[in-house]
Amino acid sequence: MTASHAVHIGFVSPNAKWGAHYDDLLALVPDGVQVDIQPLGLYRTSLNELSEAGGDHLAKTTQLVAERGWAGVAVTGAPMQVQNKDLPERLRAATGVPVTTALESSTAALRALSAERALVMTPFDASMNALVGEYLKGAGIDAVFPETALGTGPGALALSADEVYELAKGALMAASDVEAIYFQGARLNPLGCLERME
CATH class of the missing domain: 3.40.50 (Rossmann fold)
Incomplete structure (x- = not known):
């Protein structure tokens, strides 16, 4: 599969900056998959700020899906989901693409x-x-x-x-x-x- 035909996935983080752990993650991505890691900058000092950031997350992620043509989205950060319990369903409805979260995918792995x-x-x-x-x-x-x-x-x-x-x-x-x-x-x-x- 050529790069132009790669599956293009968005990986959105509530964080404001690139973390070194992203480099480790990208090293695991198989050929034929392109992952865009996008920090959204939704909090400054405390993860508790994310309780008020669901609307911003929804708007920013929906815009990124439209602009970048992502075929799916991975929403990172359990603190985002546990403080905005309806966010995954709202993202699925707004973007029309498959959406998973850190908690959903990890729970599926534990069940497996x-x-x-x-x-x-x-x-x-x-x-x-x-x-x-x-x-x-x-x-x-x-x-x-x-x-x-x-x-x-x-x-x-x-x-x-x-x-x-x-x-x-x-x-x-x-x-x-x-x-x-x-x-x-x-x-x-x-x-x-x-x-x-x-």
């Missing part, structure tokens, strides 16, 4: 593994983790969050693959009866150590 209890690693605070846990509970998955702080927001960007591995290893040893480890929040980037974890 028949995992009913997962250790959930995030760079979020306790209140945001509670919302993520509520979503997962509604999907039939018992979420277990580590007792130790993983570093929230931009601080999580400074973690090396070795540090992410050690955090996950320690959290797994402290958790009971989990069937999977689920990384939510790519700022806590596990891509450099997934094979070692498995």
Whole structure:
């Protein structure tokens, strides 16, 4: 498949800037697929600001689909979805293209593994983790969050693959009866150590 015939997918983030984890993600994209990563700049200091950003997300993403001819959209950032629960359906209706979210796709992956209890690693605070846990509970998955702080927001960007591995290893040893480890929040980037974890 030539580049001109590649499937063109939008990957929209509520963040305002390009994260280093995007480079790791793009390295996984197969031939024949073009992924446009588009930061939308929907919050400045706190993920809680996203509770008021659903309309802006909808407008910006709908415009990008029309301008760039995206065949589908991946909406990143669990905090966006858990604070704007109707956003995925509104995006599907407004854009007319398939839309998935971080939570929807990750939940589907956990179900494919028949995992009913997962250790959930995030760079979020306790209140945001509670919302993520509520979503997962509604999907039939018992979420277990580590007792130790993983570093929230931009601080999580400074973690090396070795540090992410050690955090996950320690959290797994402290958790009971989990069937999977689920990384939510790519700022806590596990891509450099997934094979070692498995």
